[in-house]
Amino acid sequence: MKTPKYKAAAPIEMPDRQWPARTLAVSPAWCSVDLRDGNQALPNPMDPGQKLEYFQMLCRIGFKEIEAGFPSASQDDFDFFRRLIDGKHIPDDVFIMGLTQCRPHLIDRTFEAFKGVKKGIVHAYIATSDLHMKQVFGTDQKGTLRAAVESTRRIRALADTMPESDIRYEFSPEEFTDTDQSFCLEMCKAVYAAWGKATPEKPMILNLPATVERRPPNHYADMIEWFINNFPHRDSVKISLHAHNDQGMAVAATELALLAGGDRVEGTLFGHGERTGNVDLVTVANNLFSRGIGTGLDFSRLSEIAATVERLTGMSVYYRQPYAGEYAFTAFSGSHQDAINKGLHRLGEADKVFGMKWKVPYLHVDPADLGRSFERMIRINSQSGKGGIAWVLEQDYGIQVPKTMQPELREEVQTYSEAVGREISSEEVHTVFREKFVNPAGPFKLIGYWPRPDDKDPTFIHGEVRVSINGVEKTAVADGNGPISAFVHAVRSVVGIDFSVADYHEQAVGKGADAQALAYVPLKLEGNGMVFGVGSDSNIDQAAVRAIIAGLNRIAGKHR
DSSP: OOTTOOOOOOOOOOTTGGGOOOOOOOOOEEOOOOOIIIISSSOOOOOOOHHHHHHHHHHHHHOOOEEEEOOOOOOOHHHHHHHHHTTTTTTTTOEEEEEESSSSHHHHHHHHHHHSEEEEEEEEEESSSSSHHTTTOOHHHHHHHHHHHHHHHHHHHHHHHHHTTTTEEEEEESSSGOHHHHHHHHHHHHHHEEEEEEEOSEEEEEEEESSSOSSSSHHHHHHHHHHHOOTGGGEEEEEEEBBBBBTSSHHHHHHHHHHHHOOOEEEBGOOOOTTTTBBBBHHHHHHHHTOOOOOOOOOOOOOHHHHHHHHHOOOOTTTTTTTTTTTTTBBBSSHHHHHHHHHHGGGGHHHHSSSSSSOOOBBBSSSGGTOOBBBBOOBBBOOOOOOHHHHHHHHOOOOOOOOHHHHHHHHHHHHHHHHHSSSOOHHHHHHHHHHISSSOOOSSSEEEEEEESSSSSTTTTEEEEEEEEEEEEEEEEESSSSSSHHHHHHHHHHOOOOOOOOOOOEEESSGGGGEEEEEEEEEETTSOOOOEEEEEEESHHHHHHHHHHHHHHHHHHHOO
């Protein structure tokens, strides 16, 4: 069924397109935009120290072009450029890139940030789509073209005042895939002429972005091939790709556009960026690597890279993320495990049979090349991930640990595994769960809880609580707008701990008359701390109050 609200983008008329018949044989140049496009989209952008650590990691991976920020947009970005240059943190073979709009004062500020750089790329952009020109900026093609040319001449003049620096130029017609093709070609020709000094040895970069993914991947490839076929100075420009992931196809769009003639790829590790993110460079590079193409990027310690990115950005890597996800090389199915094991045992025959050294069922790349290993099943030890530990409890015991509780569970399992000094069984994981979250040792013991609805308003609850505190029985009564609220008010008056209950999770374990309710209750403390307790009972309200007592015992244990 068609909807009048949306309309498919018109295909590109190219009856003689060549890219579908090509095979990619060489790697593109890579440019990381993690510190600009990625960083600006983080819930909590990185501070200068974190950005420096990230920059140094990108250099170790092998990136030779790194967009370090938007120095004219913020003092923090400007200062970071100065820190990189003045602190001599930039390897001699690495270009740092700075983004600027096509505005004179922003261009001038950008060059102030670049003063003294050995290798730099000034990246100027201007919106060229009718959508932006008409509805955002109130301009037209003539005014946009004039601004781009004048800005390029200014950048050229300022670059000429820095003969000690190797300054390259990158120009982006923003929203290339939404821009009239003829106008985009005209603009890039004019900008190329205004730059004036592009050579095969020092090419100008034309970055043609899919700023918002509105088209299928083959359209992007068509537009790139059309542009290349019609641009007259192909040997003196690098055609750069910059795909976003709004429709989940940035990797596909990038790979097809490389077949169409793209020379360079801009993106981020694990796809961080605005909205659904940029193209994931880890995936694209390792896809090429898995096809026998040397990329110049070193992901042989990918788990460490992923952990560093998670720590510095606060963004987790999805557990089924290609190559880096916790489950990327884990087989849960018995049939998959069996096929992989047989393939590994006969790996020595692969070269003779298939003409390649690696050919294993279900594993398209050797995990060892990425510092990973094939996991027959979830194995639990001190290094196990929180997702794997939760998976064991769910698969073996039907216990669905909420994601927000999983870090606490991992901490307890890790402590136990380190204490015994070995891999532990799923039974032991279950024991840790029971002993540390359901029945933790502590001073508090629930004797009974009696919630009674108000005679006039049954939604208002009168609660009576009896607890033992270090062997001394205490009784408290309180009211609330529900049984849990009444319990919290009552018990808080006698335990001496200031806490509140956040949204909690419930589940049923088992079926029929034997079903038990499990309640996972987070207790919020002063100072924004949070501790989970778990309760089990045939009655869900009683399970929740038992979880609260368990959480209080865990809090008391942490304070001892």
